[in-house]
Amino acid sequence: MGDIVVNGEAHFFEGVEKLLEIWFAKSESSSGEGDARMASREQWESILDHVHCKILNVVESGAQVAYLLSESSLFVSKRRIILKTCGTTLCLQALPYILDLMKKHCGLDVVADCFYSRKNFMKPNQQPHPHKTFQDEIVYLDQMLSASASYCLGRMNGDCWFLYTLNHAGNMSLPAVVEPDQTLEILMTDLDQDVMSQFTLWDAEGKKKNQDVVTKESGIADLIPKSELSVCLFDPCGYSLNGLLPKGEYWTIHITPEKDFSYVSFETNLLTKDYSSLIHKVLDVFKPGKFTMTLFASKTAPVDTSEWLLKGPCLDGFARLDSQVAQLLHYSLFYTNFAKKV
């Protein structure tokens, strides 16, 4: 794909997502159902107008509803909302509307926890306010939430990953996490261009590709088999997937294939003891030049974190750069970034 030059600026798309995860609870005075899945597609559509993105399609399991968006994904389960949006979307603009919808329509009147995180943007100056700096995002979030703490894992002036959360040891008002919860993210850049060339809508002969064939032939379908999938191949390029498993587990992939700013994110809350084979499969499918891995593990989560407590997994062909661990109130958080050995 050649660069499209608009008004003298080279074509660019920020694949790096803004990731907002909110956990709700129902106070004793709430008369509602206490279930976020009560919100309709139309209600979400009207909230997503503020974010500047649209619902493309939807897939449901017993436990949750997964919306594939024009810019990433929305997952709605009984008491958790995950909104992940890329590009120049206004992810945080959704927050006051989500809080209002949960309270008035779903009976969820208590914010039980919140995590807003993202990798450093490739081009922060192209973001709309408040997304240009994480400091501005903190100020914005603090208008709606209280007792937050914010962290920068990795390098202040390089590859890093920011987290805003209510889940910190100083916040004793936070309800205890009752269920085991763990989330793995693999945020990849500098990807192999032969791999990336699969994620275009049109083939070399100008024929439209079938997105299910791309999902299968790329190896993506085999990453977590037996999932309910919702997939989109974008025009002219780009790819998104939401995958659902029965008991509230999900996975999601978003691909920005362009050479100058290639980016792929993989995220899952699969409740496994060991992510090694999954991590290897993801790296084999996408072949990144660099990637950042984060793992959140609640105290009762099944994932074995002993290796992560030291330096993170050792992965053939990759040099481990920064490795950090941060202890939150109910979670341990692990950050590691890697670069291909040369």
Next chain:
Amino acid sequence: MGDIVVNGEAHFFEGVEKLLEIWFAKSESSSGEGDARMASREQWESILDHVHCKILNVVESGAQVAYLLSESSLFVSKRRIILKTCGTTLCLQALPYILDLMKKHCGLDVVADCFYSRKNFMKPNQQPHPHKTFQDEIVYLDQMLSASASYCLGRMNGDCWFLYTLNHAGNMSLPAVVEPDQTLEILMTDLDQDVMSQFTLWDAEGKKKNQDVVTKESGIADLIPKSELSVCLFDPCGYSLNGLLPKGEYWTIHITPEKDFSYVSFETNLLTKDYSSLIHKVLDVFKPGKFTMTLFASKTAPVDTSEWLLKGPCLDGFARLDSQVAQLLHYSLFYTNFAKKV
């Protein structure tokens, strides 16, 4: 001590230190001695003029020279310089002069490692440039050093501790650390005012106190016995100590006792397996309301870091807040902060 109001602004002193530690090596082409202790007191005095502080006294062991400064300390050993300065001193202004002195006078022409660190200032806006923000300090340091990485441990908008270093996994040009090295810092605030009242030059009857008596009666002398000490009690209040042990081990204490901005720092590179009893003694002597603890441990250092890898030491009467671990190239770095339980 009542507040002294000057031009409408309440009296304030920034106890939080800027801490610069530089390790040197001698290249094959250097014809000098390769020993930083070749630098004279006069040469250091002229460098410290740029920092805006003075040498008060000096103590030597076989391995190192410790200068007690009007604002904190300077330790000079064969190939390591530690400059720690508080208040509104210009610590980093010393760096180009130190590099020049080491190269021309001591034959140390290679910067083998560098660590610049500090806690968040209480009043950053009262600092001179480039010390108002850590971002500015990074820019300043990067004019003289290359291949750095910078980190923020703790909370971006709260209690945190910044580090600028050459010692990171991406920097493969760094020489390996040959000797075991470990450094513990305990940075205390909100200190007990009965304890702090000991560190005034004049007693209630207007009689001048003896600094050696204060060192003994406060319990400081017993923290690390059998040390060569250099002590200063400031007028009207404040206290500094440098302590040396034979084999290149040091400890240093700096006390800002005023109630509105009380601050005490304790630092040592004592090569012990377990700092627990020392940490307890320091907390018993100073009785802080809050404190931050950092530990650097090289791969060959004797300190047992298994407890630090989890959440840091558990200390009676204190709640552990943030606990973080960062893996550098030759060191593991541990950060924990604590607040008195109420």
